Amino acid sequence: MxxxxxxxxxxxxxxxxxxxxxxxxxxxxxxxxxxxxxxxxxxxxxxxxxxxxxxxxxxxxxxxxxxxKSRMGYINLLSNQGFKKDLEEFDITSEMLQLDVVKPTQEVADNLQIDYDQGVYYVKRIRYINGQTLCVEESYYDKSVVTYLNKQIVTESIFHYVTEGLGLNIGFSEMYIKTGKLTEEEANYLHLKQGDPKLVMESIFFLSNGKPFDFSKVTYNYEQSQFFLLGSGI
Amino acid sequence: MxxxxxxxxxxxxxxxxxxxxxxxxxxxxxxxxxxxxxxxxxxxxxxxxxxxxxxxxxxxxxxxxxxxKSRMGYINLLSNQGFKKDLEEFDITSEMLQLDVVKPTQEVADNLQIDYDQGVYYVKRIRYINGQTLCVEESYYDKSVVTYLNKQIVTESIFHYVTEGLGLNIGFSEMYIKTGKLTEEEANYLHLKQGDPKLVMESIFFLSNGKPFDFSKVTYNYEQSQFFLLGSGI
DNA sequence: TTGACTAATTATACCTATACAATTATAATG
DNA sequence: CATTATAATTGTATAGGTATAATTAGTCAA
CATH class of the missing domain: 1.10.10.10 (Winged helix-like DNA-binding domain superfamily/Winged helix DNA-binding domain)
Known part of the structure; x- marks a missing residue:
């Protein structure tokens, strides 16, 4: 190091x-x-x-x-930051709902900057925090970068596999956040009611050479999700 | 410079x-x-x-x-960042609802790290984006730091006044974000319905010497608010 | 004695210069 | 066409000088 x-x-x-x-x-x-x-x-x-x-x-x-920071119990929006202990503060687990190779929609192709005929991994997961449903996550991985995925990798940590297993360097990210009302399907997954508030976070992750490889759409349970963000050098 | x-x-x-x-x-x-x-x-x-x-x-x-970044129409969560043009992308105006010197509640005193008997400025504003109601903002300023405020300053930019007028250096910030349902009062301000989704952002701003001087609670109109965040060095 | 100004000290911030290491891109080679 | 060497380009580490801000101590005057 x-x-x-x-x-x-x-x-x-x-x-x-x-x-x-x-x-x-x-x-x-x-x-x-x-x-x-x-x-x-x-x-x-x-x-x-x-x-x-x-x-x-x-x-x-x-x-x-x-x-x-003065408060506990919040999730870091830029999770690379902060004391490692903050991450261990939560017990986050995953359940895989789906794992397939698919053709990208236009939205996915745009965000991953690929052609429509290139294959992408589609992963759908539910994530739990301290045993409670935290969010539903739909992720798309550029198959020319992330060449292989299986259930074990997806259930554990995809990022750990990408960096350690594949030896890739993650460089930077874009995150887009908005709020809205839950659809019926989302409400079922999160054990909430249709029309309840949701927080949607769309993220694009890039390799250090600038290539986007992961596009994710995450819908959070509004009762379980609190985030924090530390700014510096304003 | x-x-x-x-x-x-x-x-x-x-x-x-x-x-x-x-x-x-x-x-x-x-x-x-x-x-x-x-x-x-x-x-x-x-x-x-x-x-x-x-x-x-x-x-x-x-x-x-x-x-x-690939999308337009989102507000930067760390607004110091990015092209200046991104800021000019929006026409943000303010309407002042209240401006008083008050004794802090325990919550405010804790966040500003002051005693209960020290005076703070309380400012309540509605902010508009491109003519639509964006958010309701309640801010508390440590009066020993921000010694004077008036309607003009509050309606324009408090931060501009703090840095230029008072010659203070803003150092860093903490932001806490959560979602929930609008109360009746909040819904009225935002022209939405009670129970509709809201995004609440609480921020603490510190001077470069580490003293907190501003504690803000902002409730956003869920239909008007989209945010983005650029990460680097993951 | 108190308060205000001044000077010295402390401590970080900024700028320059240099050497070498690590990575990527390109060209040469078989 | 794949391999290998070379060049191009950024990254890391060190050293040292100057600038600026904050704190402390001291001095003087009211």
């Missing part, structure tokens, strides 16, 4: 293990340089990473301070 | 004015160094900023490429 990532991880671990509170001042730059035997630039890069994650904030002339 | 911000702005302007499409390759690092008479580190910092904003993506060994 890269040095600045190691440094960032160790600082993150230190904050977490010592349960440092919001506003706690961390050692000054020079101390960190000594402690990790790294140059100023490397430490700064590590700190920038932590700042981007929302774990610290830096005040010129003053110091480096711990930042902790 | 800082050099790397200037560089970033000029690159952003170039992309926008030439309407460069997704995937267009930008000049290589060395060309940019020459063009802007800056060091490699400065250019990289500018590019990192643009990448964080979701405007470009970099592929090692290949180049720097333009990234453009």
């Amino acid at each position: 890269l040095k600045y990532q190691q440094v960032a991880n160790q600082i993150e671990l230190y904050i977490e293990q010592h349960q440092l509170q919001q506003g706690t001042k961390l050692p000054v730059l020079e101390s960190l340089m000594d402690e990790f035997s790294a140059s100023k630039s490397t430490i700064i890069k590590a700190l920038d990473l932590l700042e981007k994650k929302g774990l610290i904030f830096q005040v010129r002339g003053s110091g480096i301070f711990v930042r902790r | 800082l050099k790397y911000q200037q560089v970033a702005n000029q690159i952003e302007l170039y992309i926008e004015q030439h309407q460069l499409q997704q995937g267009t390759k930008l000049p290589v690092l060395e060309s940019l160094m020459d063009e802007f008479s800056a060091s490699k580190s400065t250019i990289i910092k500018a590019l990192d900023l643009l990448e964080k904003k979701g405007l470009i993506f970099q592929v090692r060994g290949s180049g720097i490429f333009v990234r453009r």
